[in-house]
Amino acid sequence: MARSTSKDAQALFNSLRSAYAATPTSLKIIDLYVGFAVFTALIQVVYMAIVGSFPFNSFLSGVLSCVGTAVLAVCLRIQVNKENKEFKDLPPERAFADFVLCNLVLHLVIMNFLG
């Protein structure tokens, strides 16, 4: 039972890796950025757990800025992905411009809330 599970896990892992290698490089860059943002958020949470949550607004704005940029990057990835039928009319420049605008608003709010 355990061996079949581990063999399944191995097979799964390999198929995932091969499928992911097929994605275009631009999307992989976005994925890397998302991963980096989430990683930064995790570091901040661990730091807060060690040091304490005062001042709370700074902690909130730091974590939410990481989560926010991750979410916006995922939205960008959705809109730029050529396999997505819903967005084939959307020029990638427009998608990127929306991404930049939303990030601007997000970071303006973050700067205000950072305290």
Added chain:
Amino acid sequence: MADPENAKEATTLRYAFGNVLSFHSSLDRSSRFLDPSFLCLLIDFQVIKYESVIHEFDPYFNYRVTQFLTKNGIYDFWNWFDDRTWYPLGRVIGGTVYPGLTLTAGTIWWILNSLNIPLSVETVCVFTAPIFSAFASWATYLLTKEVKGAGAGLTAAALLAMVPSYISRSVAGSYDNEAVAIFALIFTFYLYIKTLNTGSLFYATLNALAYFYMVCSWGGYTFIINLIPMHVLLCIVTGRYSSRLYIAYAPLVVLGTLLAALVPVVGFNAVMTSEHFASFLVFIIIHVVAFVYYIKGILSPKMFKVAVTLVVSVGLVVCCAVMAILIALVASSPTKGWSGRSLSLLDPTYASKYIPIIASVSEHQPPTWPSYFMDINVLAFLVPAGIIACFLPLSDASSFVVLYIVTSVYFSGVMVRLMLVLAPAACVMSGIALSESFSVFTRSIKFQLHGLSGSSQVDSGDASSSTVVAQNDAGKAEKTEDTAKERPSKKSKKKEKGIVDKPSLKAKIERRLLVLPFEASIFAILLLVLLGAFYVVHCVWAAAEAYSAPSIVLTSYSHDGGLHVFDDFREAYAWLSHNTEVDDKVASWWDYGYQTTAMANRTVIVDNNTWNNTHIATVGTAMSSPEKAAWEIFNSLDVKYVLVVFGGLVGYPSDDINKFLWMVRIGGGVFPHIKEPDYLRDGQYRIDSQATPTMLNCLMYKLSYYRFVETDGRGFDRVRQTEIGKKNFKLTHFEEVFTTHHWMVRIYKLKPPRNRIRGKTKKPRSKKAQQLEQKEVQLLRGIRGIRPMKLENAKCTVMLILHLPRLWLHFEQELNSEFARMNNRCLLILR
């Protein structure tokens, strides 16, 4: 008397015709969407009937805050600590008020003044609400257009322009949060639907900003942040997940939470209270779902199955652990993290059991059934038709509107104040229903006309009275035959789809034409127009009669037809502002707090914000106690004047005697020596000769009925419809200083304490003080024996020397109590 009637009828007819015209325009699909907005502005009777005055109670507070903002600028406004209310506690205005309304009005005033249009702040405040109701109508048009199309949009906007429920909170002078909040609500929903339909991140940003404006404006923003996650969950569960859903929801949560945390009133509640947890939960769920879809897309089906089994077995354990922690955290707080008001929405009996203040507000009572018909009239039975129309076909947007109407119907059933949230949803639904039915009838008319003028299409047109049943409602199909002949407008609208077979014209096969008989369609359209006319007539009547009263000025018609105006409230506040010192404190029940600070400009003890239950209970206890005890309480709060509202002479029913039982309940909730049964005789609340002695001796009774006998000789109370119990009595600790013209507001002054207290005092005396007292008595007796007149000076100096230690003791006591009071104040500020 005859002329106003005629004028009103003329305006009613004009509105009826105007509405018919706008219906026609919806048929032609022209974009005359300015019409409904203009209609809103036309219904503005309040300014015509009375002067431009601010209504009710809450708007006076908002007006005072706006005055402060325009005078002192925005930094002082953010940091304002108001020491003229809730004496001696004060109130941090910057941190406890929703700034959206005041900032909006302040901005409008500032822009106009910088353009050299010198409008006063009061004018801007009075007219903010009608302007924003026009915007709300425009936003309803946009929202319904996204859901169903421009025709439905126009109809919905026209309906919202007149719906009485919304008019009641957006008349000129109703300067309250809902005036701008409803516009923000509809606009946020519109942007959400637009993002959902287009998948554009730009609209997602705008959506977050509109949500920010809503958070600034009203505490009802929690409705948005719970409804949208509910809708997302519904979409996921019904299999309508798409990447547009992710783009519509995920940025909103992050940006929205941050923006909500920016507003000082909300602050960290945006992440800590249970009202927001739904959004975070669905945020996590949508990420999980998105990830699952992504994996499904890149793996083969067999591998996907393997992945699912693996993940489920491991993930379930982790999930259970996290849920357990979360449940423990939430359960540790007694209210499970919800605020009192939200809990009373979820459990309607909560407030009456635990928080009498929330239960006592008349706006928080459940509505009666007739009030639905009064407030949304015809829309009440057009809504189910609209719900059916939304299901044909079901899209993301229409499922959202269905969810919106269902939740708002539930919440409006809990609190009559939330009928206001129901109104836009009802208008949207009814707009959809009316527009769809109009298009059905006009299409069949067009088809019939085309068939009459053409040649070969006639046969198939007549023959296919066989109707294909509508997709959803098989059960209602029997009625469709009958309703075609009867009045389809009065029953629910059924849609028939008849597919016409025309083998010769292939294009027509695809089009689904309707096959109602020609006369029936014309008749039905006429009836629908008549329905619209009834709606307009009712709305105009409701706006003119029921919802235009500013409630600070009352009117009544005397039997010879003249108008009698009761301006007692403003009379009393003007007297206060002219005849008392600036720093005098006025005690009254909390209803009148805002008006007193705004109009009379005096410090009050409690006001409509009702944030401190104990303070209100103190005032309630004072009103329920006998004179001496009440005087003690008021004296400890530095009160100089007590204000009482009394309607017994003129029959004004919302006076303090009618509210008195709430004072007893709230006071009794904190001070157990006040018991409600003491004031009731056999469970009945009376003020006549059968009333209990506690009732007849309490301060409220005495202040209301002092010298009332002098008005008509027997003291007949017109509101309670009895003669009062205790008629001739004197006040020992208060003196009457002002009573308004119709005796509606009565102001009393606290008598200063007497200099010498004869006999025993109730204060605890130390042994030293007692000895001093005995020595003083002996000395006085001794001196009196000799020659009192000549020894006047000696007596004084001797008494002064003897009293010095006692004076020092008293001074020390005073200092201690002052320090204690300062300490409490500091603690409250820091908290």
